[in-house]
Amino acid sequence: MLTQVNKAFIKIVSGSESRRSRLHDLKGNFALRTASDIADCMFSLATCLVRVSTGYRVRRPWIASNAFRFLQRRIGNETRVFEWGSGMSTLWFSSNCREVHSVEDNASWIHFLRSRAESAKFYCLAGDPYFRKIHEFPPGYFDVIIVDGRQRLCCFQAAHQHLKIGGLLVIDNTDRHQETRGDEYHINRLLTGSISYKVLRFTGWAPGLFFPQETTVCIRLR
Secondary structure, three states, X not given: OXXXXXXXXXXXXXXXXXXXXXXXXXXXXXXXXXXXXXHHHHHHHHHHHHHHHHOOOOOOOOOOHXXXXXXXXXXXXXXXXXXXXXXXXXXXXXXXXXXXXXXXXXXXXXXXXXXXXXXXXXXXXXXXHHXXXXXXXXXXXXXXXXXXXXXXXXHHHHHXXXXXXXXXXXXXXXXXOOOOOOHHHHHHHHHOOOOOEEEEEEEEEOOOOOOEEEXXXXXXXX
């Protein structure tokens, strides 16, 4: 019984047993460093409470808010976007960009989103077709590619040739799976010392989720 109480307390304070505290991402980076971080934290808490109590989800990418602001300044109505993992990001991109192509493996989730993002093109795929879908597009076709769904290492490796020079490759949750050496761990290793990308790490607060996370934004150099 005591163990269950301790686990419940840890979950409330830290968000998970593997997190140093609720104010740190899973790599141990502290997420309350600036006034903007504090504002983002409060926004995260408010939107999390609204989501839990009403089911409403904020219609914007659920990446670290500081990464979202960086991305927001660099897209426009001519931007072409490809994303693995459909969601509120799909709704936001479809309202702000020229093209949105979104790969998802959950048919009912696509059905929910399609009526709300009519201009986006959805592909319900699994297995190898999931990450290979991007190969149907020409090299350098996309301005922004989002890796935020299944098979993230395969998606990361497939993305490069289809991202234009100067384009943005956004990988969410790169603080995850470091101890278990999952996909995010291997993506981080591949990005270390990369000559193909300028790598920017953002530890911050996403809407609807009251804990910080790391979103990595890579600018293609070559």
